[in-house]
Amino acid sequence: MVSTPSPSAAPGAGAAAPVAGTGPARPRWRRRPGWIPAPPLRGRRRVPWATSAAVFVLQQAGTGFAAHNERAAEAVGPDGAARLLLTLGPLLLLARYRLPRTALFGTSAVTLAYLAAGYPYGPVLLGVVVAGFAALVAGYRYATWSALGMLWLGNLLVAHAFHRLLPPGGDPPGSWGTDLFMLVWMVALCTAGELARVRRAERERRQRETAEAERRRADEERLRIARELHDVLAHSISVINVQAGVGLALLDSDPAQARTALTTIKTASKEALGEVRQVLDTLRAPGDAPRAPAPGLDRLAELSEQAASVGLRVTTETEGAPVPLPPGADLAAFRVVQEALTNVVRHSGSRTALVRIRYGAVAMELLVDDEGPATGTGPTGGGNGLVGMRERAAAFGGTVEAGPRPGGGFRVLATIPLPPEEGGAPLQ
Template identity: 40%
Template sequence: MRTDRALLHDTVLAVVLAAGSLALLLVYDPATLQAQGLPSDMLRDLDPFGAVLVVLTCAPVAVRRRWPLAGLCAGMLPEGLLSAFGYGAGVAGLAGMVLLYSVASYRGLAVALGALLLSLTVYASQAVLFALPTVGWSDHVVVAVVLVAIWGAGRSLRLRRAYLDELKDRAARAERAHAADTRAARAEERSRIARELHDVVAHHVSVMTVQAAAARKVLASDPELAREALSAIEHTGRMAMSEMRNIVGVLRTDARAELGPQPGMQDLPTLVEQMREAGLATRLSVEGEPRPVPAGVDLAAYRLVQEGLTNTLRHAGAGAEAVVTVRHEPRELDVRVEDDGLGATALSEQPGHGLVGIRERVALYGGILNIGPRAEGGFEVRARFPLKGGQ
């Protein structure tokens, strides 16, 4: 559609130039020029042959955007014949200028320079071969300067068009990059939320399941113990609901979440005690001098211990014991969860989302994660987080 509109405009321009040239030659014929005291020597009246030459000179303007160089070359022949046979070119000479401008505007520098050199050479040849007594060297210099100026205007337009296209391309690339960054950020946020939800739900539900099973077994024989187990289930459920409410509150745009500190390694004793109440024999060992660590690493270490103990509770079997070891080193934090149960086979056959989330957390902070069975039996989850600046 845009090409058709441009062709229509150029065709109209060619018709206007041809009609103007013919009208000018008809109105200002040699007799009229002589009557007005203007020089009319070596000019002849317009006849059908001359009219055809004028039309042929202006016709290439119709294709100036598609074939500008070919149009320039095609218009030079009839324009030269107009000079050779003594016709006045009228405004037909503007057609060559329009075509030179089009070559400079729509073609590369080498082709544009060639077109300028060709136009100057052809004009110089016509000036030498068909020189008029009334035309001096200053007139020829003015024409040459006009040709160069028109060529320069075409080159300026081409450079401006290229600059605008580059700006549009940069804007499009920036928009695509922004969209890609937005998608990546959303995907990362979804992964983070999924990890948090899984860690909260899986841990608390696993603890509640074990406690409920214990309460069911002793309900008839030891009601007091069953009551304690049910109280623990209620407490665990309230904790799960509170953490889930905070996570969902962050996602809602029409409600403010109750902000609070994320769990960290300072909460490991509470976590270990909770696992003991659920029936898993758990020990906590802290080696080295505790020191502050980045908040993200602190949360990742806590979630790793939480996931490791939850898997031990679910898969290690009755009588298993878990050991949580936290070793503080000058440039590394070593966190390990070991058990002597039978959960290795179950975990290797069907890895859950929790271990996938742990891998993502550890990788996010440049840590090294080892998950697998121990040589002496049982299962191990171990992560080593690098600490910068001696933290």
């Protein structure tokens, strides 16, 4: 065991006084199977004018070509009623994002009416394809299957059961090959829509996970910076506060000692400004390496000297063979000791403190003891400092216990696992 007492406190220092979418969500019981939220309106067109106009032009022009290719006995020419039905479909497509089921069933009904009237086929089914695909991508799979099934069954009845009662007169039964072709493209439409829906759901899931990961990283970084600023400022300001009181008390009676206190204030404030600047530099340029190495347990002597400057005599002891720690764990250990000594200065009437570092087989223990008693000038068990200690140790799989010790005073005991390659497996 190695024992290293700090320099004695300056005379008179012990007399000093001590001192942070798019709309309401659908209720769970009303959500249809396969339902996923619609994308934000800013991410897509609110009214799909372009595609609806393209469907209108294709149906009007394609029907004219189809009428020339079919004999007059097999189909009724595209009159005004046919043109009206071919216009209603694209108009319904304008609502396929806001009212997908209405657009789907509307275009299916218009298409069935067109086929029942005996007009030439042409691209009349294009409107149903577009509306069905949009409904499937939006998650309305049952509605899509129902609408397409009713359209196919209705076409079967028109072509094979009621063809004698519908125009044109003397119309023979429809071709089963045509009915089979319609069934095939309906199955293909459902398959393509389901694939698009799954891909969209997967893309949105990845986007949500990415956004959550970014928020989590931002929260962790904000917490890390808050801990760093708290530890740096709390320790340095405590030293400055004590030394300012000493300087004021001795300004007239002992100017030399007052000058020493002011020198300590200057040193502590300069060091605090440097560490704060280092933390802020990581915010301005997160990709750059830090300009100065992070503090670690090798700077315990500086902590002892700073404590001595405010009248606290710190004794450090080391048990076991020292093991190099990763930079993050080394910084966490340093901050734990720093915060514990700061709490002694601020909240304890003791003028002595013990810092013991014990290197075990799988973990390192940090013990900080003071003899008390508490001065009652602040919280001793629930401040941000103790919370920050626990968070720092927990980040590396360790623990921190803080509370009154047997015989009086206060004890902070931190356990930080050693690297596996150095001291065995980490603590669980």
